[in-house]
Amino acid sequence: MPVRAALTHDVVVTFERVFGMLRRVLPVDELSLTAASTLHRLELTGARRLTELAGLEGVTQPAMTQLVSRLERAGLAQRQADPQDGRVVLVEITDRGRDVMQRRREARTQRLNDLIATLDADDRTAIAAALPALHRLTELVPPTPRDEQ
């Protein structure tokens, strides 16, 4: 289907432009992409096993071990023992971690707000109208791609 393929190409090019723009506009505020994504997941879903987090975030188990150690050192997450299985480490976000994520979202929103405010009403409407579709798009990805390997 040529129409669909052309749309996809435009989507890829536009997403890459948006990526680049956000990378320059939004400060990393001390959290790596994986760190922020992991904390966000812990915020939404509660405690998770370390290996499970590694699979969900698409990094190796040693990488997640180190990320969790860094988050723990920064007071943003903490390890817990699993009473059922002595091998397992459960990871959960701390109150401070929630605060940091909250402030991060506010700072990013403020930055982007200045840009979006300069768009005309039609453009803002078009973006707003696409958000539900984009949200559904993100939900299409199998959440645990590594679990099947």
Next chain:
Amino acid sequence: MPVRAALTHDVVVTFERVFGMLRRVLPVDELSLTAASTLHRLELTGARRLTELAGLEGVTQPAMTQLVSRLERAGLAQRQADPQDGRVVLVEITDRGRDVMQRRREARTQRLNDLIATLDADDRTAIAAALPALHRLTELVPPTPRDEQ
């Protein structure tokens, strides 16, 4: 303006979800974000000075020196002398660099295409309708934020 602020908040949250989804779906294929962005810029605009690239990409001069060295080692870009000014290094993309970028875009398009194809027609239409607005949004960012410092 509450409407506008609410929109921005939703945009930030959705963009972050899209970011995370793309990070898991699209393989990095050996190019870092900065490397891909730099090559893309060199593709579009031709040879640029090293310091200029550092400013455009939002990294320091030493970081760009090292990135260009890695790109050169991989055969994707090359340094050239500036005949007008002996201090200046001009960087340009190679034919192999263009090939790599082309294949990268094709691979990403193919991956995303599978996802987008599963959306319903209304969602695809909404996303397509938002692309021009998103493109304009990316153009709002001053291209060389570090030049003014």
Next chain:
DNA sequence: TATTGTTATACTCTATAACTATA
């Protein structure tokens, strides 16, 4: 003296391989 770029050094983040502890 100012500008352009490189080198030196250090830290984060990632990977693979080898290891420890529990099941």
Next chain:
DNA sequence: TATAGTTATAGAGTATAACAATA
């Protein structure tokens, strides 16, 4: 013996500070 996690080691990618070369 298999699974969960950590430690060891190496490389990419970034920063700041010090340096060399050219203007």
